[in-house]
Amino acid sequence: MKKIISYILFILVLFLLQTCLFSHFALGGIQPNLLLIFTASAAIINGSLDGCTVGFCCGLLIDLTFGTQPGLMALGLCICGYLAGMTNRFFYKEDITFPILVIAGADLLLGLYIYIVSFLTRGRQHILFYLHRIILPEVVYTVIIAVFLYRIILFILVRMQKKGSER
């Protein structure tokens, strides 16, 4: 129960931070993807089940507020969360490099997914431009933020679980 509440709080806070605060700190028009960091982190720490559920909820939130096609972002983040969750078996707390790599991979995957479903389908074919202008800068910025944010997420989620198992 506590885990679910902390998930909801995390999603809400990160969503608000991303839409209201980080849009002011966009570098070259690019902002980091906080919700993806959280989805991937939850997946790495707690496995595929948590990953795809959290991803689905994050995506749904984006779809309901800003999206034009409900379900698109939910599907994308859900897939990212599930795939990132498969790396859960290699997870141990002290390691930070591996989770960051997974987060970068997930962000790359999400970028390609969005490009394919909502830009390629409308005939925008310059994939190299989008890769070089949007996807890769976003991965870099996301990774930089993830170095800090992952530790915070890890700290809180692990604490929640300890308390949960004591009961």
Place this chain on the structure above:
Amino acid sequence: MKNNRKRVRPKCIFVLLVILCVLAIALSAAKGFTGSAAGSIVNMILAPMQNGINTIGNSAGKAADKRHSMAALESENEDLHNQIDMLNSRISSMEQNLNDYENLLKQVDLSEKYPGYDMTGARIIAKDPGNWYKNFTISKGSLDGIKAGMNVIADNGLVGIVTKTSPSSSIVRSIIDDSSSVSAMITKNYTNCVVNGSLELKDKNLLSVDMLTEDSDPVDGDEVVTSYISDKYLPGLLIGYISNVEQDKTDLTYTANVTPAVDFEHLSNVLVIKQLKSDLPDQGASASESESSADGTEQAQTADEE
């Protein structure tokens, strides 16, 4: 508890969620389902929080922008005060001119061109979480009379269109969004064209223009406004100015870019026109309406067009 959770296999949940998503996508594609009810509830809950946090973000962002030093502000303030005085005097003389102008327009029965739309100001409180779309949330919603489809302007130029509303906030899709396209025309010869947003051109602060026919004869600097035939945008709203004209290989059409009149990078306040294009009265009725509702906003419009 723990055993229970272990029995739930991630794969099943994953497949279930994927099916849900695909169902939603299919529904929205086939029947235009947008989940607007749920969306408006979520937006209603989030709007006050976004409002608060955005204030912090705004001030932090401004602090990061070191361009505005105190002294500069003070001198700017003085300048602006002078400008207000000057503009006030100009407004009063313009009002005089406008009255004459309207009387003349009445005679030639053209006054439906610039009816004094009812407008309301709103603040931008949140922006799209991704880097792909250029949507934003404004601080007014259906309680303030905002409806989906209303046009949004700033600095006398077109900003975008309201796509969703909730009681206290609404989502606006800007014209620089990649999926936006606006039916427009070149004012000098009333030829129609289509102005599309483009993520590729966004860095150069440009929009792309399609369907420019041979007789449109575009030249750099030509004014582009929304056209009469658009079913979403009110006619005569300034979009921007033509640049980079190129003739296509077929010699039948031109492609060009438009520099938008609005500075989208530093947009924080917008005006929503509370007049839907679909409700716009036809010519006979509007002539009388525009007379009765001629107010301050009209001056800005007409002054801009001159």
